[in-house]
């Protein structure tokens with residue numbers, strides 16, 4: 001199936017879970033990354049059970065500090 | 070926004086002529102800028118360019134809140150401060166630079182630290198808040214206080230060659246806590262001191278925050294509400310990521326549990342605020 005990850009179209013097997021995608025995409029510090037799937041946030045506890053389907057769009061959102069110091 | 074009776078001297082009309090000629094601003098927008106009050110929290114990498122451009126643009130009142138003093142290692146990116154200002158409080162150093170650039174601007178320097186105990190008072194009277202802080206404790210504090218006080222604000226973060234920003238406007242999209250539920254533990258994410266940050270990146274992101282303030286005050290264009298703009302300087306890549314709201318958000322959700330600002334003792338990119 002084709003899904004969009006961080007704006008890039010990618011081919012992954014049907015039924016892939018969000019947690020598996022996090023591992024395959026080698027997301028750094030995954031426990032602190034926010035996952036947006038289409039128009040909602042995926043709660044941390046739901047990534048194993050949430051499976052992806054054709055056309056889904058996934059964004060990984062990272063903490064970024066910085067500015068003043 | 071209150072439309073104060075604002076007038077311009079011939080010198081001001083000349084100073085702001087390139088703003089006024091813009092269809093989206095005009096004399097009306099310039100009056101709104103002059104009547105506008107923006108609080109900049111942190112006169113650092115982000116706050117420096119933001120403060121300079123907002124002062125240059127003719128924003129009437131600029132609040133500058135920073136509890137630190139200028140350090141030599143700040144000057145690589147904190148362009149509002151000069152070498153001669155090393156050791157002086159950043160809020161005062163910034164005020165001096167703004168006065169030199171545009172004496173029409175009223176600068177309110179706040180040399181203390183914003184904390185749960187004083188932030189709501191500090192926000193009073195401002196139309197827009199710009200988060201130029203370097204730590205998650207402050208970022209969550211600003212978010213929660215702005216949500217509670219119904220103040221729009223621009224959030225931004227930078228590290229290495231990457232930056233991102235979003236704008237919160239009450240009732241128009243997610244807050245920072247919708248996206249990031251709680252501050253990460255101290256060692257979880259690298260700090261700018263450990264990881265580094267390129268100075269011009271702070272300039273890019275700080276200028277984008279200034280643009281959000283200008284657009285908010287004048288009503289020009291579209292704000293970064295409901296979206297996160299990310300910038301990768303190495304790839305020269307800008308991306309605008311759509312952000313949903315989190316209905317269960319403890320700050321802005323239906324059943325909100327954060328009813329007063331809280332202090333967190335967690336550093337992110339730089340030094341933990343003493344006493345936080």
Ligand SMILES: [Zn+2]
Nearest residue numbers: 244247318321
């Ligand atoms: Zn929220």
